[in-house]
Amino acid sequence: MLVTRDPTRPHTRRFSARAARTANSALNAAIGALVGFGVACVPDYEYGERPPRLVDDGPTAGRDAGPPTQNPPPTTGGPTPTWWQDVEPLIRAQCHLCHGAAPLYGAPMPLATWAELHAPGRSDPSKKVHELVAARIARNTGLPPMPPVANGHLTEDEIALIQAWSAAGAPEGTPPSEDPKPDAGVEADAGGGGTPDSGVDPGPDPEAPFEMIPVVAPNAAVRPGATDEYGCFRTVIETDVPLHAVEITPVIDEPEVLHHILLFRDGGRNYPEERTGFLCAADTVLQGDWELLHGWAPGGQTMVLPPEAGVRLEDGDHLVVQVHYNNPGNNTHLDASGMMFKATRRLRPNDAAVLGVGLENFSLPPGQPAVERSGDCELERPMHVFSYSPHMHLLGAGARMEVMRNGGAPQMLADVPTFAFESQVSYPASWDLNAGDILRATCIWDTTPRTGTTRFGEGTTDEMCYLFIAHYPPFGEYSCGN
Numbered sequence: 001m002l003v004t005r006d007p008t009r010p011h012t013r014r015f016s017a018r019a020a021r022t023a024n025s026a027l028n029a030a031i032g033a034l035v036g037f038g039v040a041c042v043p044d045y046e047y048g049e050r051p052p053r054l055v056d057d058g059p060t061a062g063r064d065a066g067p068p069t070q071n072p073p074p075t076t077g078g079p080t081p082t083w084w085q086d087v088e089p090l091i092r093a094q095c096h097l098c099h100g101a102a103p104l105y106g107a108p109m110p111l112a113t114w115a116e117l118h119a120p121g122r123s124d125p126s127k128k129v130h131e132l133v134a135a136r137i138a139r140n141t142g143l144p145p146m147p148p149v150a151n152g153h154l155t156e157d158e159i160a161l162i163q164a165w166s167a168a169g170a171p172e173g174t175p176p177s178e179d180p181k182p183d184a185g186v187e188a189d190a191g192g193g194g195t196p197d198s199g200v201d202p203g204p205d206p207e208a209p210f211e212m213i214p215v216v217a218p219n220a221a222v223r224p225g226a227t228d229e230y231g232c233f234r235t236v237i238e239t240d241v242p243l244h245a246v247e248i249t250p251v252i253d254e255p256e257v258l259h260h261i262l263l264f265r266d267g268g269r270n271y272p273e274e275r276t277g278f279l280c281a282a283d284t285v286l287q288g289d290w291e292l293l294h295g296w297a298p299g300g301q302t303m304v305l306p307p308e309a310g311v312r313l314e315d316g317d318h319l320v321v322q323v324h325y326n327n328p329g330n331n332t333h334l335d336a337s338g339m340m341f342k343a344t345r346r347l348r349p350n351d352a353a354v355l356g357v358g359l360e361n362f363s364l365p366p367g368q369p370a371v372e373r374s375g376d377c378e379l380e381r382p383m384h385v386f387s388y389s390p391h392m393h394l395l396g397a398g399a400r401m402e403v404m405r406n407g408g409a410p411q412m413l414a415d416v417p418t419f420a421f422e423s424q425v426s427y428p429a430s431w432d433l434n435a436g437d438i439l440r441a442t443c444i445w446d447t448t449p450r451t452g453t454t455r456f457g458e459g460t461t462d463e464m465c466y467l468f469i470a471h472y473p474p475f476g477e478y479s480c481g482n
């Protein structure tokens with residue numbers, strides 16, 4: 001939906017550029033500071049496995065993510081690394097989701113071919129793209145890390161390898177021309193996805209017919225140069241009977257300009273129909289009676305509810321989608337991204353609910369790269385958890401959730417080593433918890449940007465600490481902890 005249409009048509013909304021710029025600059029300054037320091041304090045993870053990232057690319061995610069690639073071993077004093085032998089597989093695995101042949105999600109340029117890495121840089125044409133890459137992947141640049149925290153991670157060795165390659169003039173090396181089928185992985189993927197299963201006809205779906213309920217932006221106009229613009233858009237549910245949503249799917253209308261999407265239920269039913277700019281960004285973290293139902297960032301996917309539970313939707317419910325935009329291109333995009341409920345009238349046995357496990361009334365000393373605080377929540381009844389999402393404000397840097405059972409030592413359920421305010425996402429889970437289990441949520445903050453004590457509170461410069469867990473049966477409260 002690239003816009004060459006009539007921009008005056010009634011459903012087109014425009015952000016107020018001036019208001020957005022003023023408001024966003026404060027947020028950007030804060031986020032910039034946060035992210036810069038956040039990178040500095042990120043420990044040097046050597047993942048046996050990748051961090052708990054979004055499980056895989058959803059149906060609408062990266063068009064050019066390519067097959068998963070084995071990372072090459074680091075070169076330590078060996079021959080000069082080359083594009084084909086060393087760098088291309090890393091860039092493909094870690095960057096093509098956004099910097100593919102057709103860049104997506106606000107990425108300004110492709111990183112798909114050797115020639116593209118030798119083109120003049122976009123933010124600084126006196127440098128080549130590979131030089132900007134080498135600079136930008138370094139820790140502690142003061143800019144958002146590449147890849148962004150929710151989307152991957154380069155190890156120190158991988159960073160050193162790419163930097164050594166760039167410093168050596170970014171040589172091409174020999175293309176793997178003997179490979180008869182360069183696209184084999186892609187074909188295999190497509191084929192795998194289309195393979196029919198055993199041939200047993202599951203019969204008609206007893207939950208059909210489904211109602212598809214979109215909660216999306218009303219063709220919001222995202223103009224060239226838009227940076228960290230936020231739009232919050234409300235949908236009011238109209239239904240004659242209560243429904244159970246069984247899936248929540250991200251709607252990706254204009255992937256070139258999307259940064260992330262959050263879907264909330266506004267419990268107080270009093271949020272305005274539309275709001276843009278800083279207030280909208282802040283609202284999503286300030287409202288005590290809002291339930292975070294699903295979060296998407298590039299690579300994210302549909303939330304499929306477990307078969308015994310659904311997200312209850314009733315007549316008059318207010319749903320708000322918050323969409324975060326960047327537009328590095330030269331065209332205005334009219335965006336209708338958001339989330340889509342797939343809902344049934346055949347109510348399932350359980351309502352799904354969201355509980356914030358965490359703590360309140362804490363205070364954090366300034367100048368600390370990694371301050372931790374934990375809150376414990378004891379369960380009185382068993383609970384199944386199918387998704388989680390950490391929630392802090394601007395200083396948030398990481399989070400964990402552990403369970404203590406029968407007085408035993410804490411066992412790790414979720415470890416989110418990097419968190420960024422502007423990239424809050426939901427991660428899938430499948431935890432069966434017992435009555436008597438104690439859930440411990442730990443938040444990690446980087447307070448180096450602050451000179452005074454930071455306290456718990458609802459302002460953006462205050463801090464919060466919750467791990468939101470989507471679960472059933474309902475716990476009965478919005479939050480739990482000490």
Ligand code: HEC
Pocket residue numbers: 091094095096097098099105106107108121122123124132133136137143144146147148151154298326
């Ligand atoms: C989830 C999407 C995403 C992924 C994955 C990603 N980037 Fe980016 N990248 C962006 C966006 C959005 C921007 C523009 C905003 C900014 O500069 O922060 C950007 C900007 C950049 C820039 C700045 C370009 C300039 O002209 O200054 C460089 C360099 C870069 N990315 C390199 C990388 C590399 C290298 C990787 C992989 C290791 C990577 N990115 C992975 C989204 C992504």
